[in-house]
Amino acid sequence: MFNAGFSVNSFKKGLLLSVPIVLGYIPVAVAFGVSAVSVGLSRFETFLSSLLVYAGASQFAMISLIGVSHISAVIIPVLLNLRHLIYGSIISHRYDVRMPFVTAFGLTDEVFAVSSSILESESFLWGLELGAYLSWLFGTSIGIFGGEFLMSSFSLSDSLSFSLTVLFFILLLPAFRDGRKLSIVGGGLVALLFHYIGYTFLGILTAGLVIPLLTVKYRR
């Protein structure tokens, strides 16, 4: 037992309910492993990213910017992660979290989505998070060690790198559903304009800070 509130059954239930997340994570993690190695990260650095950062979109953003500027490779993923402030805030109100320093580590988009729809104990969250985390590490390892084979054997290089675009696209869909079209169109156009004149990082930063400020102000 980790603490008086730990429930093996809830943990197992969480682990079981992590299966759909696992199925979703493995291909994305494989793609991350392949992409990271193909943009020049070492195998160690690639695995370290998944081991320590454990945030899909941020990891993809980080590797796509690490060759451009180290500062942008830190700032943009962190800006992307600001949405986690909302997740943590909601979960902390819904669950009796006794060990936030453990629970917080695995609170990804998908874990949040499942845990916010099923009200259980903190042990459940740990089961859910552990299953998802291990699959992320497993998938990354496949990408790292099988990537070279995939790239050389099937000329999949471009298409595997395209997984990054696919991931951003899919993560964009819920925002469309939530009616955030103004931010989506505004952010996309500003980023595209800056991208065209060669200041991609500045465009992404503007999209993350200025556009939402204007949108919130416009809506008030």
Add this chain to the structure above:
Amino acid sequence: MFENCLVIVLVAILTYLSRLLPFYFKDMLKRLSNVDEFLKESSASLMSALFVTSLVSFPLNVKGLASSLIALFFVFLSYIRWNNLGISVLIGVLVHWLLSVI
């Protein structure tokens, strides 16, 4: 190598803090009424920016862009059908690859 590791560790620490701090400052965050809204809009806008900059490269490669857009259409259909990130990524990569070898 060192710089890359430093970037990874910094992103990891800041990511962890963004997940951890709301547990300690939940009441304060709740009082700031516009923060939630700003974060949601920022997330949507950033995702859109990352999407377009990864999709489009200059000078424009029309054939490549067309292949990507067709693949994204299939990604969209698969996501509507199965609502599974992994399946959609696999389909996107597969369609993109098929279009590139045709």
